[in-house]
Amino acid sequence: MMQIIPSGGPLGAEVAGIDMRHPLDAGEVAELKQAWNDHLVLVLRGQFDVSLDDHMTFSRHFGELALSPPSPVTGKRGEYENVPPEIAVVSNIEKDGKPIGALGTADVKWHTDSSFFDIPPAGGLLRAIEVPEDGSGATSFLNLYRAYETLADDLKSRIAGKLCNHSANYDSSGRPYPYAETGDPTKSPGARHPLVRTHPETGRKCLFLGRRLDAWIVGLPVDESEEVLDAVWDHATSDEFSWTHKWLNGDMVMWDNRCVMHRRDAFDPSLRRHMQRTQIVGTQPV
Numbered sequence: 001m002m003q004i005i006p007s008g009g010p011l012g013a014e015v016a017g018i019d020m021r022h023p024l025d026a027g028e029v030a031e032l033k034q035a036w037n038d039h040l041v042l043v044l045r046g047q048f049d050v051s052l053d054d055h056m057t058f059s060r061h062f063g064e065l066a067l068s069p070p071s072p073v074t075g076k077r078g079e080y081e082n083v084p085p086e087i088a089v090v091s092n093i094e095k096d097g098k099p100i101g102a103l104g105t106a107d108v109k110w111h112t113d114s115s116f117f118d119i120p121p122a123g124g125l126l127r128a129i130e131v132p133e134d135g136s137g138a139t140s141f142l143n144l145y146r147a148y149e150t151l152a153d154d155l156k157s158r159i160a161g162k163l164c165n166h167s168a169n170y171d172s173s174g175r176p177y178p179y180a181e182t183g184d185p186t187k188s189p190g191a192r193h194p195l196v197r198t199h200p201e202t203g204r205k206c207l208f209l210g211r212r213l214d215a216w217i218v219g220l221p222v223d224e225s226e227e228v229l230d231a232v233w234d235h236a237t238s239d240e241f242s243w244t245h246k247w248l249n250g251d252m253v254m255w256d257n258r259c260v261m262h263r264r265d266a267f268d269p270s271l272r273r274h275m276q277r278t279q280i281v282g283t284q285p286v
Contacts, residue, residue: 002018011241021051032062036062037202041243043251044251050127055276059086062280064281068085090102092104092272093272104173104269107266108263109263110233113257116167119283120193121279122279131275137265141243141262142260143241144208144241148206160196163217165190165216167190184222194208195208199258206258206259
C-alpha cells in the first residue's frame, strides 16, 4: 500500500510502497499526481535494478517525455549509444578520459531546469545509481508558491505583469557556454517568461525565476532590473522556503519544475556520482 510521508519542511515527501519496476494502476497514478501537486518534491527510496525502460515507463505516467539536452561536451544526447534520447546522465565519472555525464562535481546554483526555452519542462525525475556514501552532493529545493505568497507587497507590485528574459548563456553550475556573449543582459539569448506564473494544474501563483546570471526584467533599465531581481532572489532563496535531500543509492527524486527551484552542493572529485534523469514536457508559462 502506498504511503505519503511529508518531510516536515516547506516542501517534499517520501513515497513508500512503490516499486518502479511494477505497473501502477489508475488509482496509484492519481494518488501520486495529487501528492506531487501537494508536496512539489517526491522521494522514492530503494529503487534498485531499475532499467531504462522502467524509468521511462514510470515517468510517462506524468506526461510526455522530453528529449534530454545535448551534452555541451560532445553535442550528443545520452550516455552511450544504448541510452535513449529521453535519458540525461548526470555524472562526474569518466570513461576513456571523457565524462559520461553532465555537471561534474562543482556546486550547482539555484535554477529552474531549461527555463531559457519557450516551453520549459514540467518536471524532472532523477534516479541515483551511485552516489557518495558520505552524503555529499546533496540537492536542495525551494517552494516558490510560498516565496511568492510571502513576498512584500511593494515587490509584488513591481513584478506584476512583468516578463523576465531567462538567459541561455550559462549552464546550471554558472559556467558560460562556449557560444555565450555575456555582459549585457538585454541582449542575452533565451526565452521571456512571466516573473509570476500560474500553475496549470493547481491554479496557484508562484515565482518563476529560472537562473540569476544575465536575467533581465524586460523593459526596465538594467540597474533597476538588477535591484528588483536581487530583492526577489534574496527573498525566494531564504532557508524558510528550502528543504534538502541527502541522496542514497536507489533514490528516485521527482520535482515540479514549474514551482520549484533546486541546487546541488559540491562534492569531492575523487568520489563517484552517477544518476539518470527524465523530464516531462511542459507548457508555456502564463
